[in-house]
Amino acid sequence: MHLFFAKRGNRLLNILLSVIFFARFGQILTSLLFKAGQPHALAIFHQTFTPFYYAAPACFYLYITGFLRDRKHLQYIEWLHFVPVLLAVIHVIPWHISPPDWNVVGTQLAQNGYFSLKAKTGLFPPYFHYVFRPLLVTGYLCATWIVVLRLNKKPQQLLDSEGRTWIIFFLRIATFFQLLGLIPFILRSLHIPYVNTCFIVLNCLVLLLVLLYTLHKPYIFYGYLLVAVDWTKKPANRQTGTDSILVPLETENxxxxxxxxxxxxxxxxxxxxxxxxxxxxxxxxxxxxxxxxxxxxxxxxxxxxxxxxxxxxxxxxxxxxxxxxxxxxxxxxxxxxxxxxxxxxxxxxxxxxxxxxxxxxxxxxxxxxxxxxxxxxxxxxxx
The missing domain is CATH 1.10.10.60 (Homeodomain-like)
Structure with a gap:
């Protein structure tokens, strides 16, 4: 919520990042609901957050590319990235069809996770979740890495050291958690047994390390996540020498x-x-x-x-x-x-x-x- 309404920084990037976090928050909330055996609340919140799940991969890609190119507005053609969101909205609208069995949905979510949800939850067939969504996540993840790797061939788009640290850190963490979420789906597809508890413990340990890292990098925590400080106008005495990296021209020594x-x-x-x-x-x-x-x-x-x-x-x-x-x-x-x-x-x-x-x-x-x-x-x- 702070990111969405933040007045500092790049407004477009703040909104895109807030949608990513909001989608993650929805996953955590619905996980608590189906673990707690609350099918009615699960029905409401799962359908509410489904469009955000399909928006998050596109927002992730647009956030990274927008950060690299310092964009403040989306181009008209970039709105096509949100076509899956429109499909998700159509999917969750009640079209007077037979209502989903949310007890079954909750059981499948608890056992197999989001990428293996094979119970009907809306207008489209179940593969709308367990095929289309993994492909969407993987495709945008690969596209984002391609953009970042191509940056090495375009020196004029090099970031300052803090921006580079943040974007690589964010990309690596997102890649780790997305791949970790896909591993159970892949293992189940190959009929390979796995222990879900191990993945939960690994998630928690990595989250703890991420938190410790961001607390020791204040320009990440306050400059990009909370957007509480304008780090683009830092005084020159923070630099290590006369050279600075992409310091705004109006910033004086x-x-x-x-x-x-x-x-x-x-x-x-x-x-x-x-x-x-x-x-x-x-x-x-x-x-x-x-x-x-x-x-x-x-x-x-x-x-x-x-x-x-x-x-x-x-x-x-x-x-x-x-x-x-x-x-x-x-x-x-x-x-x-x-x-x-x-x-x-x-x-x-x-x-x-x-x-x-x-x-x-x-x-x-x-x-x-x-x-x-x-x-x-x-x-x-x-x-």
Whole structure:
């Protein structure tokens, strides 16, 4: 409910994720009902949650792809993913047919689980549950993995480290539980005996590990599950160096903000002298080639206060420190690429130029040239 009504984050992704959890909640609730022998309540809640069961695989796929592409709205053609939901709604509508025997339904659910429900529960034949739904889950799971694996071939869509950690974590956990739910169905189909208690214990242990992991990763728990904190606007002092990964362009280094708060008392001549000194030492010593080079290191080399360095770079050079140093790195990359492209990959040469991450390099390259590297060199543009 919190995800569905959350005002922070991506509204579309919050809704899709909330539907996934709501469907899981429905499974737990109906499990309690048929374990407790409550056929009347089971009839109501099972039919209520059935459309959510058929929506969850599509929501899972759309959530992952939407997260990777930062989508805020579904395309018209993507609404076709919810055709199974429409079929499920039609299935549960009472069409004056013979009502299902919910005592039998409850017994089968208790014994065999959702994927082996062979009792009639609505308009469509029983295989609507025990054939169509496993195929739906498996198909969307495979499609989601294909999308994620293809991401390696599209560097421009690389996520920041926190986003990548969350999406891989979520995908792996969902895959584990979906496959664990399919294993009893497969074993029964092959007439192989199994102990249901083992699967329950394994579920509980994995859930405990998941909970412990998320509690130790606050940006997952509060940034994606509860959406209580806007983690996209974190201060730059949380980063490990001058390079950041897909940090929004409007996010500024707190040192720059400090520069505006402090009086620099620098005259124009000093601004020019300091700017020339900065450029000279940067080019002479090629300080930009160091992955972890920060503005505090530059200030130490010039024996200047950090806020003076930041003020000079912003006022005289006209860039923030990150963009300024990345400009040197892009220039170095463009000089080295024609000489090394036959022996090294683009990413390797970018790393030699001082970029700590691939995503930072691609963002900086596109900002400096207006193109991605492949398109840039394909056009035969010379540096």
């Amino acid at each position: 707190p040192i720059r903000n400090l520069a505006t708060a402090k009086k620099t008392n620098l005259i124009d001549a000093q601004l020019v002298d300091y700017a020339l000194a900065m450029k000279e030492i940067m080019e002479r010593e090629q300080l930009y080639l160091h992955h972890d080079f920060q503005i505090i290191d530059l200030a130490a080399k010039l024996n200047l206060p950090v806020h003076h360095c930041s003020f000079v770079i912003n006022k005289q050079i006209g860039k923030n420190f990150r963009d300024w140093i990345n400009g040197y790195r892009i220039s170095h990359f463009l000089e080295q690429y024609p000489l090394k492209s036959d022996r090294f990959t683009i990413e390797a040469i970018a790393s030699e130029a001082g970029f700590k991450s691939h995503a930072t390099f691609y963002n900086a390259f596109r900002k400096e040239t207006g193109l991605m590297p492949t398109a840039y060199f394909a056009m035969g543009i010379s540096h």
